[in-house]
Amino acid sequence: MKHIALGILGAAALGFTASAASAGTLDTVKQKGFIQCGVSTGLAGFSAPDDKGDWKGIDADFCRAVAAAVFGDATKVKFTPLSAKERFTALQSGEIDILSRNTTWTSNRDSALGLDFVGVTYYDGQGFMINAKKLPGVNSALQLSGAAVCVQSGTTTELNLADYFKKNKMEYNPVVFEKLEEVNAAYDAGRCDAYTTDQSGLYGIRLTLSSPADHVVLPEIISKEPLGPAVRQGDDQWAHIARWTYFALLNAEEAGVTQANVDEMKTSTDPNIQRLLGTEPDGKYGADLGLSNDFVVNIVKAVGNYGEMFERNVGSGSPLKIARGINALWTKGGLQYGPPIR
Amino acid sequence: MQEHDMSWVRTEMALAQPAPARERGAYAWVRKNLIGSVGDIILTVVGIAIVLWVLPQVVNWAFINAVWTGPDRTVCTTAAQGGIQPDGWTGACWAFVNAKFGQFMFGTYPIEERWRPILVAILFVALLVPMLIPRVPRKGLNALLLFVALPVVAFFLLVGGVFGLPHVETPRWGGLLVTLSLSFVGIAVSLPMGILLALGRRSKMPIIKWLCIVFIETVRGIPLITVLFFASVMLPLFLPEGVSFDKYLRALIGVSLFAAAYMAEVIRGGLQAIPKGQYEGADSLGLGYWQKMGLIVLPQALKLVIPGIVNTFIGMLKDTSLVLIISMFDLLGVVKQNFADPNWATPQTPKSGLIFAAFVFWLFCFAMSRYSMYTERRLDTGYRR
Numbered sequence: 001m002k003h004i005a006l007g008i009l010g011a012a013a014l015g016f017t018a019s020a021a022s023a024g025t026l027d028t029v030k031q032k033g034f035i036q037c038g039v040s041t042g043l044a045g046f047s048a049p050d051d052k053g054d055w056k057g058i059d060a061d062f063c064r065a066v067a068a069a070v071f072g073d074a075t076k077v078k079f080t081p082l083s084a085k086e087r088f089t090a091l092q093s094g095e096i097d098i099l100s101r102n103t104t105w106t107s108n109r110d111s112a113l114g115l116d117f118v119g120v121t122y123y124d125g126q127g128f129m130i131n132a133k134k135l136p137g138v139n140s141a142l143q144l145s146g147a148a149v150c151v152q153s154g155t156t157t158e159l160n161l162a163d164y165f166k167k168n169k170m171e172y173n174p175v176v177f178e179k180l181e182e183v184n185a186a187y188d189a190g191r192c193d194a195y196t197t198d199q200s201g202l203y204g205i206r207l208t209l210s211s212p213a214d215h216v217v218l219p220e221i222i223s224k225e226p227l228g229p230a231v232r233q234g235d236d237q238w239a240h241i242a243r244w245t246y247f248a249l250l251n252a253e254e255a256g257v258t259q260a261n262v263d264e265m266k267t268s269t270d271p272n273i274q275r276l277l278g279t280e281p282d283g284k285y286g287a288d289l290g291l292s293n294d295f296v297v298n299i300v301k302a303v304g305n306y307g308e309m310f311e312r313n314v315g316s317g318s319p320l321k322i323a324r325g326i327n328a329l330w331t332k333g334g335l336q337y338g339p340p341i342r
Numbered sequence: 343m344q345e346h347d348m349s350w351v352r353t354e355m356a357l358a359q360p361a362p363a364r365e366r367g368a369y370a371w372v373r374k375n376l377i378g379s380v381g382d383i384i385l386t387v388v389g390i391a392i393v394l395w396v397l398p399q400v401v402n403w404a405f406i407n408a409v410w411t412g413p414d415r416t417v418c419t420t421a422a423q424g425g426i427q428p429d430g431w432t433g434a435c436w437a438f439v440n441a442k443f444g445q446f447m448f449g450t451y452p453i454e455e456r457w458r459p460i461l462v463a464i465l466f467v468a469l470l471v472p473m474l475i476p477r478v479p480r481k482g483l484n485a486l487l488l489f490v491a492l493p494v495v496a497f498f499l500l501v502g503g504v505f506g507l508p509h510v511e512t513p514r515w516g517g518l519l520v521t522l523s524l525s526f527v528g529i530a531v532s533l534p535m536g537i538l539l540a541l542g543r544r545s546k547m548p549i550i551k552w553l554c555i556v557f558i559e560t561v562r563g564i565p566l567i568t569v570l571f572f573a574s575v576m577l578p579l580f581l582p583e584g585v586s587f588d589k590y591l592r593a594l595i596g597v598s599l600f601a602a603a604y605m606a607e608v609i610r611g612g613l614q615a616i617p618k619g620q621y622e623g624a625d626s627l628g629l630g631y632w633q634k635m636g637l638i639v640l641p642q643a644l645k646l647v648i649p650g651i652v653n654t655f656i657g658m659l660k661d662t663s664l665v666l667i668i669s670m671f672d673l674l675g676v677v678k679q680n681f682a683d684p685n686w687a688t689p690q691t692p693k694s695g696l697i698f699a700a701f702v703f704w705l706f707c708f709a710m711s712r713y714s715m716y717t718e719r720r721l722d723t724g725y726r727r
Contacts, residue, residue: 041669042682050683051441053450080513081669081679086575093578181681181692188689207415207687211422319415319424319684 449516536605
């Protein structure tokens, strides 16, 4: 039944994407003068409103980067908060131009739902957090046999948890709640030994515990959750713009171009940086994408490079303090790798 | 006539005497209400114990230890949590409510445009208060302004796009603005529509009767949440590219129709309680249908069902929280959304935010229920309940 429904949704979506492609998202966006960006209804570090009601986070900043690339002005973006259930429909129906909402890239979503993922802005995965004071000596999830595990019901998290313990022939005792606040409260009250959800979420939850320093996030990652932005299928130009915005952020970090030094870097004689920043005499890499040649300068000026974006929103510059880990550049042992602009 | 035959008739009332001392004053009240029997004594002791146990903690948490202002999470967290409070501290984080107050009221409505909803609120109060006080004259003009002119003015002020006001899209509306505007429109639409539906359902004309029955039963048979969800997830797929119904409008229509269906049944209850003689009396005076209903039946019927009507209003005010399902953020939605702000992630944030939201909802619901009781007393001309 679910598959039939998905099929109908997919077919409907394809029908619409065909007409969307003929219009051309870039032209539509330029005509209306802003990018409509779908974000979450509130996830710490990815997209959450600050005191003034401005959206902050990696996902929100990615949309600002695209706006900077298209308009040279990062403020030309409007955010639409979307629930998990609404997000794909909103993209398919053209209500939003880009979905940047901590969405896991899966084959099914890429193929059946009529969307194209443009990259992985954050490599996430399901992890465990334990109270190190209560369970001294536990430093691996494989030692959690017989543990009571707090988990939110009705999520893939719950299924991954079951798979992991079954695979490793361990017993566990799920403590299941419907609402995130309830799970947090139960874990904080010590009703379970471990808490499982996406690792990025664990860091956010740790901030709300009564003694965060006692809790550690275990190293094991039991599922792959590559989170990235998506666009409507069938509009290659728009997908390229989103994809190369992401690559530009990575390449800027690799080349050492930061928000602070981008103007100096424009005078650099390094051909790599010249190509990146569009200062190479007869380069027209930006124009080929349908953008201005200095689109990378605009992006970095607006939101910084990928590393700056990461540290500001979820890393050392934020209360979350998430380590770069596998989200480091490939040159530093991580997975973030930007194909060259040339 | 003998003198001992004379009967004595008292010609004036005996002066009222005060009740005996043991039946008066604080002591008598305590004896009657708190220590009247063994059961009472036990209940009193347990009650006082609970109050003594809970009250200091609540007062401590909500007022004495509470943090009222501050720039970010550090003011509401202990040293171990990365803040400035001593270890073991717990207290309400009103600083969070303070910092987010604008959002709780208006959502992400642009800050430099927030005078617009404030102006609408002032106009609303200025028209509503005289409407609610029976002594103030010119009720007809007042009602016209409140229910016809104000919605039009409010629409142009809030949405903008005319008279040089910048356009503010409804997705940027939020907080109390959404809660109150949805409920006000719901109330203003549902009462007249509910009356018409209730009359229609009791009509002798078969087509009208069946249309009303079908509408009421269909709407009451589907949960509001389903309709909102369908409107936001399925509807866009069937509309041509670029045509989209405003989400706020969808919520507005959904809430109003639902409230109207419930209201119709409440009012039908009132209509059924009116004795047949009233209808026949009106007929015998030669009144037409609308005169009969408007002058004789409805005034009595509506008065009877004031508690039910206000019940529906209060339920509707609280039901507006369901618009969260279509990613519109009413007061509760905005509060919960802001729990995700890492700058305010503390153990105290959710409690403080939810208590604030509960308090605001309670304030409005309580005011409505008090006013309805006042109206009931004022209109109480016959049936004592």
